[in-house]
Amino acid sequence: MARLVSHGKYLLDGAQKFYIRGVSYGPFAPNSRGERYPEPERAAADFALMKRLGANVIRLYVPPPSWMVEEAQKAGLRMMLGIPWPFHMAFLDSPDMMREIRDAIRNAVLDTRQFGETIVAYSIGNEIRSDIVRWHGPRAVSKFLAELRDLGKQIDPAALFTYSNYPSAEYLDLSFLDFISFNVYLHREEDFRRYLTHLMGQAGELPLVLSETGMDTIREGEEHQAELLAWQCRAAFELGLSGFIVFAFTDEWHTGGVEITDWAFGLTRRDRSPKLAFDAVGKVFSEDLPPRLSAAPKATVVVAAHNAASTLGDCLSSIRELNYPNYETIVVDDGSTDTTSEIANQDSVRTIRIEHKGLAVARNAGVEAASGEVVAFIDADARADRDWLYHLVETIKRRDAAAAAGPNFAPDPQSARAAAMAAAPGLPREVRAGDDRLAQLCGCNMAITKAALLKAGGFDPMFTTAGDDVDLSWRLAALEETLAYAPGAVVIHERRATLAAYLRQQRGYGTGEGLLYRKYPLRTADQDGMYAGASSIGALLGGARVYYGEFGRGLFQTVYSSGNSYADLPLTFQWIVVSLILLILGSVNRVLGVLGAGGIALSILAAALSAASVPLPRPHSGPAVRINLWIVNLLGPTVRSFARERIKWRFEPSTDIQDSNGPVKLSGQIEFVTSHVAPRFDSATILGAMRDALIRRGVAVAETDGFQSYDLELVVPPMIRAPINALRKDASIALIWRIRPDPRRGLIAAAVTFLVLLAAGFSLSTAIVGVVLAAVAVGLIAIARARRIPAIINAGASEVAGSLGLSIATRADDEAR
Structure with a gap:
């Protein structure tokens, strides 16, 4: 045996994954030596029976005598060693009790560290009662558990440490552990899978082990127990857990000084005769893990690559080792100028070379060439886990989903800069919409059925660097796909190596968010961000709440965001620009200078708070990493918001019709004429085509969600709206439009400016003149942009008519001179 290590969401035995196939054992009535275990002969026979079951780990609740560890070694079994202490008492209120707990941890590790290869992990606690956690506070309890872990590490640095939590205290921060353990008793398969999926997400980069589950055969019967444990065991490994431990090996159980006879959770009876569940669990334990798919559809792995010579080789090497029986790999070289194509050809994968047109076009080329039923996507700078494709396809087939996506983690940081980049804000990630559903796929790690891709129309080519995955996610959701x-x-996804590269990435993401705004201008600030995540500042300022339940008795107590959309406002480009303007105006008015300086100071403080609150791995949590993280927290969101707002406010539409030099046309009508309007040329078809044509021309277009009085609406900053409605006639469909001002935000901005000028000491007349001059400037910009709207609409209509084989007639109504 070799010592296990925890790495990349899984436990490893050397280079191979180690799946815990476990049973709990004891406690028992004291034997002739006073030990809370059976006599050595009985234990040896039990271990032989465990090996017949296919188990490789025994979970213990009290430290074992040395002879018992040696017997386990002979049987080829490892141990997960529990260290008992009074979990049910308010231990943090008693210094003496805390000292005794520390002594218990210290003594247990000292007494057993000689058997390090046999000890899977030390469990430093088990189910601290939720009312105790609530009383002491989760931070205090987590801090104490972290102290116990550190104490054990000081004695045996190579040992793994875990803690067995349960749903009623799910909110405990256990990120300092080597892996997370949970005791979960759920008897409905849908609930069981959903909750374990939720826990996998909550565990982050740490492996998750189901450390207890089972069923009482006295009340439920042996057939029901066998059925339950069979699907539970299979489900746990299908979801990607690193271990499954059945409570318990035998019905014999002694606790609290008494023999327990009214519960029977064992896989064997008290006389060690196997129950039906013994063979049911043994069948799964003896199979390859994760369990094989009953039907494995052909899959295509698409790697879109542009100048990716430095990373593509490692990516393809990981794909070549995938644990999946039927897949092909396609590399789409998006106009690279380095040796990307040569590397792909050397790897003997299918390579498609296209002109450089961006990420969405490259992915569409891969989809078009794919022969698989499922198309999986991974970035050229990412490496896939061996079971990556298995878990994506298994999830899609089991959930009857259109798409699935998983997490991406940074490689182990080798420097302070790398650690900071791994924890930087705004990195690509999947966005969850519930325990087992997603709101956004992440393009570096996703799989989509080819049928769903074709149904949704593939990736939108307007997204050249980022945002195509989010746009596709929203379109699939609109089609009511899962x-x-x-x-x-x-997948292990490389982070940017330098600050400049990171800022270029954030600029690209901001551009993608700006393009998303053009397609979905009505989405709120919480909805329109790419790879949106919880604000670290918001969490620090109380942006999360724990659900305790009535009188603290909630069975599933978790953390919910209370929402704090303004927490990161000081890190936006708009905030910093306004602060700088006020700072410059400080030369005219001291009050404005103070406001500007305060704004800049708040930005610096917000970045520092965010950097200080981000959890970091122990070897890389020093001042150098925090300083690097402070810099990226200050610059990254600013660059990203600038790129986003630049796209949102830019108005440079491309049209194939000359702009009018005459009066502004405030309304008009376009009639699509045909001798017979076929069903595919109905209002919805024309409106959909019209929306796409207008967006391609660089205009933000809102689509009604059923609550608006329009069908489409052009949103033109700073304060112009142009609603469009479709009217069906006998042999035609007419689109009527009008231009209208939308001064709401302008009025708010004017009022704020007016009040700031007054507060700064300017006279009433000066404040009024300043606001009027600003309003005139904005109005002139709005009129200039409004003048171009009719040409844009007509150009879009001409494209739609040409594509559908219709003729059009246009008519302008009101004119303003």
Whole structure:
């Protein structure tokens, strides 16, 4: 045996994954030596029976005598060693009790560290009662558990440490552990899978082990127990858990000084005769893990690559080792100028070379060439876990989903800069919409059925660097397709090596968000961000709440965001620009200078708070990493918001019709004429085509969600709206439009400016003149942009008519001179 290590969501035995196939054992009535275990002969026979079951780990609740560890070694079994202490008492209120707990941890590790290869992990606690956690506070309890872990590590640095939590205290921060353990008793398969999927997400980069589950055969019967444990065991490994431990090996159980006879959770009876569940669990334990798919559809892995010579080789090497029986790999070289194509050809994968047109076009080329039923996507700078494709496809097939996506993690940081980049804000990630559903796929780690891709129309070519995955996610959701979370599908995604590269990435993401705004201008600030995540500042300022339940008795107590959309406002480009303007105006008015300086100071403080609150791995949590992280927290969101707002406010539409130099046309009508309007040329078809044509021309277009009085609406900053409605006639469909001002935000901005000028000491007349001059400037910009809207609409209509084989007639109504 070799010592296990925890790495990349899984436990490893050397280079191979180690799946815990476990049973709990004891406690028992004291034997002739006073030990809370059976006599050595009985234990040896039990271990032989465990090996017949296919188990490889025994979970213990009290430290074992040395002879018992030696017997386990002979049987080829490892141990997960529990260290008992009074979990049910308010231990943090008693310094003496805390000292005794520390002594218990210290003594247990000292006494057994000689058997390090046999000890899977030390469990430093088990189910601290939720009312105790609520009383002490989760931070205090987590801090104490972290102290116990550190104490054990000081004695045996190579040992793994875990803690067995349960749903009623799910909100405990256990990120300092080597892996997370949970005791979960759920008897409905849908609930069981959903909750374990949720826990996999909550565990982050740490492996998750189901450390207890089972069923009482006295009340439920042996057949029901066998059925339950069979699907539970299979489900746990299908989802990507690193271990499954059955409570218990035998019905014999002694606790609290008494023999327990009214519960029977064992796989064997008290005389060790196997129950039906013994063979049911043994069948799964003896199979390859994760369990094989009953039907494995052909899959295509698409790698879109542009100048990716430095990373593509490692990516393809990981794909070549995938644990999946039927797949092909396609590399789409998006106009690279380096040796990307040569590397792909050397790897003997199918390579498609296209002109450089961006990420969405490259992915569409891969989809078109794919022969698989499922198309999986991975970035050229990412490496797939061996079971990556298995978990994506398994999730899609089991959930009957259109798509699935999993997490991506950074490689182990080798420097302070790398650690900071791995924890930087705004990195690509899947966005969850529930325990096992997603709101957004992440393009570096996703799989989509080819049928769903064709149904949704593929990736939108307007997204050249980022945003295509988010846009597709929203379109699939609009088609009421399921986007499923596959937490076991892990990729290791390289982070940017330098600050300049990171800022270029954030600029690209901001541009993608600006383009998303053009297609979905009505989505709120919480909805329109790419790879949106919880604000670290918001969480620090109380942006999360724990659900305790009535009188603290909630069975599933978790953390919910209370929402704090303004927490990151000081890190936006708009905030910093306004602060700088006020700072410059400080030369005219001291009050404005103070406001500007305060704004800049708040930005610096917000970045520092965010950097300080981000959890970091122990070897890389020093001042150098925090300083690097402070810099990226200050610059990254600013660059990203600038790129986003630049696209949102830019108005440079391309049209094939000359703009009018005459009066502004405020309304008009376009009639699509045909001798017979076929069903495919109905209002919805024309409106959909019209929306796409207008967006391609660089205009933000809102589509009604059923609550608006329009069908489409052009949103033109700073304060112009142009609603469009479709009217069906006998042999035609007419689109009527009008231009209208939308001064709401302008009025708010004018009022704020007016009040700031007054507060700064300017006279009433000066404040009024300043606001009027600003309003005139904005009005002139709005009129200039409004003048171009009719040409844009007509150009879009001409494109739609040409594509559908219709003729059009236009008519302008009101004119303003």
